Amino acid sequence: MYQFPYERLNVWKESMLLIKEVYQAIIKFPKSEDYALKSQLKRAVVSVTSNIAEGSARLSPKQQAYFFQMAYGSLIEVNCQLQIAVSLGYLEEESYKSLREHIRQISSQLSALRNRQFK
Template identity: 50%
Template sequence: MTVTHHEQLEVWQQAMELVTLVYDHTRSFPRDEIYGLTGQIRRAAVSVPSNIAEGQGRRSTKEFLNHLSMARGSLIEVRTQMEIAK
């Protein structure tokens, strides 16, 4: 099966689930963190599926792999920030 849309990628679907989980979890963060850690975690989470989608839309495998690498970096950022938030 040839993937023609990023929505068909299982990794993108899972990344979208991550965004939902992050938003749900960060709703319980203190209000004074809305522009701090809450916003930072949410932006990093949104970056994961965004980079996957952008990479899939590029014309070359090299560009796709570069965007997957950026998505992975954002995922690691989310994990680290969630540890900080504990």
């Protein structure tokens, strides 16, 4: 089966795994967060992969770097929201540490990809 260019990027694959991890982590959030923190986390984590895909479809390196930067911003947003979840008692510290390490790995890959566009 044909693969789009973004589907061959390791950072996109890792971001897809992060979506599953975040969705699994927020299952136990209180019902009152369905349209608040839970919803915001879902949108932010999906935005990471979406921006990677969109950036890979752009022709100019400057445009590609812009979308990779947007993906990085969404990734940092996810991390911040997970920290909020920990502080509210919705997420255990150990779960957060595991997610944070995955976020760190993805952020490094995104930075390398973004910086590569300017060489």
